[in-house]
Amino acid sequence: MNKKSNIEDRRSRLNKLSEAVFGGPEQISREEARELLRSAGIDADTIADAVYARLYKQAQEYWMAQKPLPPLLKKAIEDLRPSTASPRNEKEMATQAKARIERVVGQSRHPDAWIQSTTPAFRPSAYRGKKKLSTKDESALDEIAKRLSDKLKGPQGS
């Protein structure tokens, strides 16, 4: 048996084992998929936006060549249109608002993933167990207090 077919046999055996243990992609619901991505510290929207950019580039090649866009490519671009793109109609505006709210609610349910995505300076755990505040901490807190106080006074002053 040559080496290539040997590797093919191994791949196929591992595919069988993987299928039996983890199941195929059809067993991953969309909801579970987003959970899994979150567990790996990946934002599903970021991935989808990147895929949209690649497919859009493919679509541009058709436009440049003045060829009709394959219907599935057109559908893919519509489905993957980033939530940050300007809404083209009221329906899109509502969809984007819903997606944004869901993202915020999702993040609040998974503080671990949120902490991973923030810089250490903004992690609440950075203050956990701290007995005494440093001068730097105090001045940062004073600045925040002043900013909040100015914000509260703002509308009355104007």
Place this chain on the structure above:
Amino acid sequence: MIVGGNIPDFRALADQLAAYAVQIFAEYGLRDPDLVVSGTGRSIEDFLAQVLGDYATGKIKHHSSKGELISLLGKALKRDVHDALIRKRSHLREENRDVTSAPSDDGTGTEKAIDGLPHPGPSVDTLFDEQEYKDRVRAALSAEPDLVDLADTAFELNIEKRQEQADVLGISPEELDNRKKKLRRRLIEYGFFAAQKQ
């Protein structure tokens, strides 16, 4: 006009296939924090865009008789990741051979030490070695014996069917599905959080 079966929701496909790609990365111990098959520069986004692009432009054709669309795309995606891994190993082996056989600075022609070179990583044989694969998966699940038992129905008893796996474990098929869900999550958490801690 789209003909031939149900109209796919590409956003849902992207989410599900991205999660599946992450699972494949974890299965093969690919822990690059940038989600790239290092040495090839191909990321999860690249694999995903390739497979969805090929389907959207008709390079991958689906017919309902072939089963679910997502299964077909998942297989194509896994094949692409495997191919990238094989290309990476072959490339590193070639690179290593070139440098190790090059003459040394003093011109004596002795082999150079390979310290400081990119580590070639496991060979293709090791990467697709059944025992190595089983060990990687078991290590990820070691904290939860019920998940190891599930994996062993396939690893040790060669049982692939859902009902038979459930019977051996003495649980319902629905409970088995939930356990597999937990198993996928553990594998990914183990793979990726372990990488972040390194």
